[in-house]
Amino acid sequence: MLALKELLNGKVRFGLIALAVGLVVALTMLMSAMSEGLITGMTGAKGSLKADALVFQGDTQLALERSLLSAESVSAVAESPGVENAYPVGHAMISVAPAAPEEAKASGDGAGGDEASFDARLFGLGGEWEQLPRVEGEAGPPGPGEAIVDVTAQVDGIELGDTVSLTPIGRELTVVGFTENRRYIMVPTFYVDMPTWEDIYLATALGKTAEEASGQGEDLPEGSQQPPAEGISPALGGSASIVAVELSDGVSPAELEGNLGAGFEVATPEDAALAGNGMSVMVLATDGIQWVSLIIGALFIGVFFYITTLHKTGQIAAMKALGASNVYLYRQLLIQIAVLVTVAAAIGMFLSLGAGMSMPPTMAFDPQPVGWGLSLLAVYVMALVGSFFSLHTILRVDPATALDRGEH
Amino acid sequence: MALLEVQAISKRYGEGHTAVTALEQVSFALEAGQLLAVLGPSGSGKTTLLSIIAGLLHPTSGEVRVGGQSVAEAQGGGAAFRRRNVGIVFQDYHLIPYLSARENLLLVPHLDGRVRGEDRARADGLLEEFGLAPRAGHRPPMLSGGERQRVAVARALMNEPQLMLVDEPTSHLDTERGFQVVELLRAQIHGRGTTCVMVTHDERMAAHADQVIRLLDGRVVDRPATGDKDLSG
Numbered sequence: 274m275l276a277l278k279e280l281l282n283g284k285v286r287f288g289l290i291a292l293a294v295g296l297v298v299a300l301t302m303l304m305s306a307m308s309e310g311l312i313t314g315m316t317g318a319k320g321s322l323k324a325d326a327l328v329f330q331g332d333t334q335l336a337l338e339r340s341l342l343s344a345e346s347v348s349a350v351a352e353s354p355g356v357e358n359a360y361p362v363g364h365a366m367i368s369v370a371p372a373a374p375e376e377a378k379a380s381g382d383g384a385g386g387d388e389a390s391f392d393a394r395l396f397g398l399g400g401e402w403e404q405l406p407r408v409e410g411e412a413g414p415p416g417p418g419e420a421i422v423d424v425t426a427q428v429d430g431i432e433l434g435d436t437v438s439l440t441p442i443g444r445e446l447t448v449v450g451f452t453e454n455r456r457y458i459m460v461p462t463f464y465v466d467m468p469t470w471e472d473i474y475l476a477t478a479l480g481k482t483a484e485e486a487s488g489q490g491e492d493l494p495e496g497s498q499q500p501p502a503e504g505i506s507p508a509l510g511g512s513a514s515i516v517a518v519e520l521s522d523g524v525s526p527a528e529l530e531g532n533l534g535a536g537f538e539v540a541t542p543e544d545a546a547l548a549g550n551g552m553s554v555m556v557l558a559t560d561g562i563q564w565v566s567l568i569i570g571a572l573f574i575g576v577f578f579y580i581t582t583l584h585k586t587g588q589i590a591a592m593k594a595l596g597a598s599n600v601y602l603y604r605q606l607l608i609q610i611a612v613l614v615t616v617a618a619a620i621g622m623f624l625s626l627g628a629g630m631s632m633p634p635t636m637a638f639d640p641q642p643v644g645w646g647l648s649l650l651a652v653y654v655m656a657l658v659g660s661f662f663s664l665h666t667i668l669r670v671d672p673a674t675a676l677d678r679g680e681h
Numbered sequence: 682m683a684l685l686e687v688q689a690i691s692k693r694y695g696e697g698h699t700a701v702t703a704l705e706q707v708s709f710a711l712e713a714g715q716l717l718a719v720l721g722p723s724g725s726g727k728t729t730l731l732s733i734i735a736g737l738l739h740p741t742s743g744e745v746r747v748g749g750q751s752v753a754e755a756q757g758g759g760a761a762f763r764r765r766n767v768g769i770v771f772q773d774y775h776l777i778p779y780l781s782a783r784e785n786l787l788l789v790p791h792l793d794g795r796v797r798g799e800d801r802a803r804a805d806g807l808l809e810e811f812g813l814a815p816r817a818g819h820r821p822p823m824l825s826g827g828e829r830q831r832v833a834v835a836r837a838l839m840n841e842p843q844l845m846l847v848d849e850p851t852s853h854l855d856t857e858r859g860f861q862v863v864e865l866l867r868a869q870i871h872g873r874g875t876t877c878v879m880v881t882h883d884e885r886m887a888a889h890a891d892q893v894i895r896l897l898d899g900r901v902v903d904r905p906a907t908g909d910k911d912l913s914g
Binding site for chain 2: 281594597671673677
């Protein structure tokens with residue numbers, strides 16, 4: 274009764290502090306969502322691969338970019354004890370030129386030029402296509418020369434049914450579907466079947482000049498022309514960057530690594546996602562910002578209620594003299610803090626959702642209920658910690674001062 | 682049997698040559714329904730005496746008994762003892778500013794655990810009795826000094842205390858309103874059989890009491906102190 278009455282009596286004062294705390298809550302929630310968004314944007318395609326473990330080439334520090342397993346290695350992994358199921362996964366860096374608008378095509382303006390291209394990642398999948406949540410397009414695996422693309426590519430002008438060019442290698446892919454939360458190193462991914470990946474990987478790895486791609490390669494001086502990708506290195510046929518495996522019950526990634534012997538590295542998709550590309554440092558930085566925000570919030574709430582408590586020591590002394598216990602007085606304080614933090618949490622969530630809705634899809638922003646829940650829980654816990662300032666004051670107030678005005 | 686027994690109370694602050702004696706061997710007893718006025722100038726020990734009787738201060742020596750029970754050994758600690766047995770009227774009222782007059786009265790049973798229907802009826806009855814019914818919904822800042830004082834007295838009566846402790850009840854009131862409050866207090870005490878210790882520096886208000894003791898430098902003197910010479914008598 275008392276706590277709520279006081280809150281209602283000081284609506285403006287408590288409202289302003291709730292707003293201020295709400296901004297801190299919004300900051301922590303935004304940081305949480307941005308941290309998640311950063312991780313999803315950086316590692317979504319890698320970390321969400323449907324597998325119990327990912328097998329990399331040895332000594333690559335779980336980096337997709339450096340790992341390459343031969344067809345024999347892929348088979349060895351698939352046949353290794355403890356592996357229930359396995360499928361190869363390929364990775365390559367590509368540049369994508371969106372399809373030219375119809376009017377541009379009609380006018381003869383170049384489409385697919387370097388100015389219009391954007392970076393993307395190519396993932397070849399040897400199965401388990403149902404793992405890609407389809408937000409547009411028909412279900413099912415893509416055919417040769419087709420791709421399922423992360424929806425953030427739409428920001429770069431990619432639409433369903435578009436045929437895009439990969440520069441400078443001159444390959445084309447037709448977009449047959451869109452998936453979501455499957456970016457890698459903050460760029461959209463293009464999912465293709467393994468034969469298509471192999472072709473593009475080889476072309477990318479061996480190189481093909483822009484002139485070749487535009488059909489001007491004949492004019493290059495002898496010796497400067499790089500060999501075309503097609504038909505080269507048949508020994509690499511059936512290779513993959515990594516192998517995603519489903520483990521038998523009770524088999525751990527470490528055991529699989531032991532079974533495979535030297536030349537392989539094994540980790541869960543989650544651990545692999547956080548390895549390399551400076552991910553651990555980035556996660557540390559975002560976690561640090563969240564903790565600083567929470568500590569600021571706790572200090573804010575703690576100092577506010579501490580000052581409020583200091584201002585009413587006379588009232589506290591009188592209530593103690595009337596028979597109020599320290600437990601009762603602290604409970605009233607906690608009720609006020611709980612109400613204020615709840616209002617602040619609602620404000621913070623509203624602001625965070627509003628901010629999230631106004632962000633472009635390419636922005637690293639991925640609110641997770643668990644992350645936000647933990648942020649809110651942390652705010653409550655830190656507010657409780659902040660209340661200890663006031664508890665200290667409550668315990669120190671001498672009820673005799675309600676009568677004593679410096680006289681003896 | 683006396684309801685309130687104050688037995689050889691002494692209170693000293695500090696030790697050695699810096700020690701200050703606030704009270705020295707103060708003793709008195711009050712029957713149920715009696716009003717005692719404690720007179721004395723500022724710094725004479727009146728408030729210290731009131732605080733010790735309320736259990737807010739521990740005496741250096743001596744004992745206070747209420748209804749035969751030692752205040753120092755009261756079950757449930759001092760807070761529970763005060764909630765159930767003592768009503769206090771503060772000089773500065775100490776009404777909760779964001780509660781209405783009625784809610785200030787209900788604070789007493791609220792502190793004791795819960796507010797029952799009979800508590801609400803009692804609060805309404807006291808407000809009616811004290812002429813505050815039309816102001817029951819008003820908060821203290823909207824009440825006059827006299828009204829606040831009456832609310833404070835009514836609040837002190839909410840738990841039907843055996844003992845009321847009243848600190849300078851007329852210090853913020855003009856003479857006429859001061860008399861009204863003391864008369865009201867006296868009527869309530871006699872009507873309810875409550876024992877009351879009222880601290881005041883006003884001789885005219887003390888004249889309404891059943892007993893008067895005078896304090897000077899922490900000691901009980903048997904007549905008004907008008908100078909050092911008078912203390913010996």
